[in-house]
Each structure stands twice: as structure tokens, then as C-alpha cells.
Amino acid sequence: MPTSLVTGANRGIGLELCRALRAAGHDVIAVCRTSTPELDAAGVRVCAGVDMTDDASVAALGKTLAGVHVDWLVLNAGILEPGGLEGMDMASLKRQFDVNALGPLRVVTATLGCLSKGSKIGIVTSRVGSLGDNGSGGMYGYRMSKAAANMAGVSLARDLAGRGIAVALLHPGYIRTRMTGGGGNDEPDVAARGLVARMNELTMETSGQFWHANGEKLPW
Numbered sequence: 616m617p618t619s620l621v622t623g624a625n626r627g628i629g630l631e632l633c634r635a636l637r638a639a640g641h642d643v644i645a646v647c648r649t650s651t652p653e654l655d656a657a658g659v660r661v662c663a664g665v666d667m668t669d670d671a672s673v674a675a676l677g678k679t680l681a682g683v684h685v686d687w688l689v690l691n692a693g694i695l696e697p698g699g700l701e702g703m704d705m706a707s708l709k710r711q712f713d714v715n716a717l718g719p720l721r722v723v724t725a726t727l728g729c730l731s732k733g734s735k736i737g738i739v740t741s742r743v744g745s746l747g748d749n750g751s752g753g754m755y756g757y758r759m760s761k762a763a764a765n766m767a768g769v770s771l772a773r774d775l776a777g778r779g780i781a782v783a784l785l786h787p788g789y790i791r792t793r794m795t796g797g798g799g800n801d802e803p804d805v806a807a808r809g810l811v812a813r814m815n816e817l818t819m820e821t822s823g824q825f826w827h828a829n830g831e832k833l834p835w
């Protein structure tokens with residue numbers, strides 16, 4: 616039975632990813648700050664108390680998982696804070712960078728010993744972090760942090776190629792969650808099914824590419 620680790624597992628897309636992976640027969644390690652009744656009922660192993668911005672708590676997760684083999688590492692936790700050019704709030708930009716760009720790297724470095732040939736990493740970024748797709752500006756902290764996460768993912772793809780570990784950068788779609796205030800085109804379970812499909816398709820040949828959950832290849 617494959618083992619998957621999902622961050623941001625307590626709600627939204629992460630919760631649905633846990634459910635979809637369970638339905639696909641995976642053992643799921645569900646990482647979050649605080650669990651929810653929905654996650655507790657999902658039949659997964661919950662690792663609570665892990666804050667993506669806290670080096671010590673992410674390092675402790677790595678220690679807890681020592682000796683565990685992880686087939687899929689799905690880095691989904693993220694935040695979006697509003698903020699345009701007027702009244703630029705640098706503290707907000709830093710917060711988003713810490714969670715969205717540094718968070719995935721913290722988890723990868725802490726759990727690298729759990730990954731080996733054939734393991735896959737999926738980083739849930741956003742097409743909002745695409746330079747080529749930026750037709751409307753604004754959202755500085757979110758856009759910049761997601762673009763940085765994409766760059767981290769490409770470097771990881773290159774650095775981990777020799778170990779046989781593939782990396783995908785993944786956009787879930789515009790999905791109705793707390794992040795979007797309930798707006799969006801689809802429910803989180805639709806995104807989760809698409810993300811699982813993209814992870815299934817991921818190979819060493821496609822490592823380092825940027826995909827929409829619906830299968831569309833996205834521009835950087």
C-alpha cells in the first residue's frame with residue numbers, strides 16, 4: 616500500500632486530497648496545525664502541531680517520520696492575503712513567502728530521508744504565480760510567493776533527478792474553499808481527484824513541469 620503525506624490536511628483541498636488518497640488505497644499521513652472532526656473521521660494518520668513557518672515543528676515532523684517510506688509527498692498548505700500596490704504591507708508579503716515558498720522546502724528537507732527512488736513530490740502552487748499568465752497584476756505577496764515555490768520545485772526536480780524522485784508543480788483550479796471565500800468554479804473534491812490524477816501521471820520525464828489539475832500544461 617503506498618504512503619502519502621499531505622500538508623494543510625485539515626480542511627479545503629488538503630482534506631479532500633486525504634479522502635481521495637484513502638479512496639485510492641493509500642496510507643495517508645495528514646499534516647496540519649490543528650485537526651478537525653472531518654480529518655479525524657477520514658481514516659488517516661493525523662500529525663497535528665506542525666506549522667509550515669516553524670523550523671522546529673517541521674523538523675520534529677521529520678524525526679517522527681524517521682524510518683517511514685513516503686511514496687507521495689503533497690505540499691498543499693498555503694495562505695492568501697489581499698494586498699495590492701496601494702498600502703503595500705511588507706509584513707503580509709513576508710508571511711505569504713514564509714508559508715507558500717519556504718514551507719514546502721522546509722518539509723522536503725525535513726522528510727528527505729523518507730523519500731527514495733520512485734517517490735514523487737507534488738507542490739500545490741497556483742497559476743496566480745505564473746509570470747506568463749499574469750494579466751491583471753496585484754496580489755504581490757501571493758503571486759511572488761507562488762512563483763518562488765514554482766522555482767523551488769524546478770530546482771528540486773533537477774536536484775532529485777539522480778535519486779529517481781519526480782516533482783510536479785500543481786495548480787488545483789479555482790476552488791471553493793475558505794481561501795477563496797467560497798468562490799470558485801469547482802468543489803475541493805474535484806480538485807483533489809485531478810491532483811491525484813496528475814500525481815499518478817508524473818514520471819521522471821515530466822518532472823519539473825507545471826500542471827493544472829485538469830491536465831492542462833501551464834506557462835511559467
Ligand SMILES: NC(=O)c1ccc[n+]([C@@H]2O[C@H](COP(=O)([O-])OP(=O)(O)OC[C@H]3O[C@@H](n4cnc5c(N)ncnc54)[C@H](OP(=O)(O)O)[C@@H]3O)[C@@H](O)[C@H]2O)c1
Pocket residue numbers: 622623624625626627628629647648649665666667668691692693694695714739740741742786787788789790791792793794795799
Ligand atoms: N482554492 C483555490 O482556488 C486555489 C487556487 C490556487 C491554488 N490554491 C492553493 O491550494 C492550496 C490549498 O488551498 P485551499 O483552497 O484548500 O485553502 P484553505 O481552505 O484556506 O486551506 C489552507 C490550508 O493551509 C493550511 N495552512 C495555512 N497556513 C499554515 C501554516 N502556517 N502551517 C500549516 N498549515 C497552514 C491551513 O491550515 P489552518 O487551518 O491551520 O489554517 C489549511 O489546511 C494552497 O496552497 C493554495 O494556495 C488554491
